[in-house]
Amino acid sequence: MNQLFLSAEHVLQGGYFHSTLRKLQEPNTSIEPHNIMYPVFLLEDDNEVQHVGSMPDVCRYGIEQLIKRLHQLVEKGLKSILIFGIVNTLEKDASGTAADCPENPVIKALPRLRATFPDLLIACDVCLCPYTSHGHCGLLTSTGAIDHAASVRRIAEVALAYAKAGAHIVAPSDMMDNRIKAIKDALVACKLQNQVSVLSYSCKFASSMYGPFRDTMKSSPMEGDRKCYQLPPGSAGLAARAAARDVAEGADFLMVKPGLPYLDIVRQTKDKYPTHPLFVYQVSGEYTMICRSGDSTEVQSILLETLTSMRRAGADCIITYFAPLLLDIISKKH
Numbered sequence: 001m002n003q004l005f006l007s008a009e010h011v012l013q014g015g016y017f018h019s020t021l022r023k024l025q026e027p028n029t030s031i032e033p034h035n036i037m038y039p040v041f042l043l044e045d046d047n048e049v050q051h052v053g054s055m056p057d058v059c060r061y062g063i064e065q066l067i068k069r070l071h072q073l074v075e076k077g078l079k080s081i082l083i084f085g086i087v088n089t090l091e092k093d094a095s096g097t098a099a100d101c102p103e104n105p106v107i108k109a110l111p112r113l114r115a116t117f118p119d120l121l122i123a124c125d126v127c128l129c130p131y132t133s134h135g136h137c138g139l140l141t142s143t144g145a146i147d148h149a150a151s152v153r154r155i156a157e158v159a160l161a162y163a164k165a166g167a168h169i170v171a172p173s174d175m176m177d178n179r180i181k182a183i184k185d186a187l188v189a190c191k192l193q194n195q196v197s198v199l200s201y202s203c204k205f206a207s208s209m210y211g212p213f214r215d216t217m218k219s220s221p222m223e224g225d226r227k228c229y230q231l232p233p234g235s236a237g238l239a240a241r242a243a244a245r246d247v248a249e250g251a252d253f254l255m256v257k258p259g260l261p262y263l264d265i266v267r268q269t270k271d272k273y274p275t276h277p278l279f280v281y282q283v284s285g286e287y288t289m290i291c292r293s294g295d296s297t298e299v300q301s302i303l304l305e306t307l308t309s310m311r312r313a314g315a316d317c318i319i320t321y322f323a324p325l326l327l328d329i330i331s332k333k334h
């Protein structure tokens with residue numbers, strides 16, 4: 001017989017035949033509540049609930065209804081949320097005025113959420129696309145190009161408004177160059193730098209997997225696309241430079257988005273910046289793909305395998321629409 005099959009030093013199975021041994025073979029891949037952040041969609045109308053057609057089991061809520069929903073989830077262990085505001089009566093204009101006006105749903109909700117859920121970590125997505133008439137994430141010049149200086153100034157203003165209203169974390173998703181420094185400077189100027197952190201969507205790619213989200217938010221660009229500010233999917237180089245730039249500008253946390261198709265970028269970013277907690281955004285298109293992957297048992301195991309892979313690649317926290325399901329799975333396991 002072939003000697004190779006008898007070679008003791010090549011036997012691996014002796015190390016994982018027992019479930020506890022298998023756990024030891026998978027370090028830093030567990031999914032606990034603090035590894036999960038839940039994105040929520042906030043409407044202007046306090047008492048409204050709307051199902052999202054393109055995302056099964058996802059709703060948009062007015063603040064009263066969101067508080068009801070969050071009570072259930074916080075009881076099950078939810079630790080953090082990421083808020084996206086949606087406007088319908090407030091008008092969209094060229095400079096995204098509604099992003100930080102006093103009637104903005106996020107600005108209004110923050111004090112309520114802080115008071116109602118004292119232990120919940122609250123992050124706010126900072127972008128102009130839900131509030132601009134043209135639907136781009138920054139401001140435009142008269143020729144339709146991104147106006148870099150004006151965009152960064154405006155993004156920092158909006159981030160500061162959410163910080164003042166009570167956000168623990170501001171998370172700029174716009175991808176305008178130099179916004180992290182502008183936001184940090186604004187926080188320092190208002191003495192908020194030690195009470196608010198900056199989660200940079202540092203490696204955000206121009207992905208085809210944001211469709212259900214744009215549908216939910218009514219935030220698609222009216223004309224053109226986002227390829228001049230979101231990163232080209234094939235570029236690991238730009239992702240490395242973007243992370244380096246955001247670290248240099250003072251980002252507290254980094255992010256890779258989408259998740260599953262970009263696990264090489266997750267690993268590359270974690271290896272370069274083990275100093276910075278790393279977030280991975282499992283985006284709306286990933287969510288719908290997994291929802292359609294089989295019956296509920298299959299969905300659960302595919303989901304857990306996917307999140308385990310993200311943790312293995314270096315993710316510390318995963319932003320996921322599956323948070324409610326995950327909290328149920330975790331509580332059954334203990």
Ligand SMILES: NCc1[nH]cc(CCC(=O)O)c1CC(=O)O
Nearest residue numbers: 127173174209210213283284285
């Ligand atoms: N700045 C907009 C924004 N913030 C988060 C997402 C995507 C989230 C998801 O798909 O779940 C997007 C879409 C986009 O950039 O086009």
Ligand SMILES: [Zn+2]
Nearest residue numbers: 127128129137
């Ligand atoms: Zn945007």
Ligand SMILES: [Zn+2]
Nearest residue numbers: 125126127173
């Ligand atoms: Zn955004």
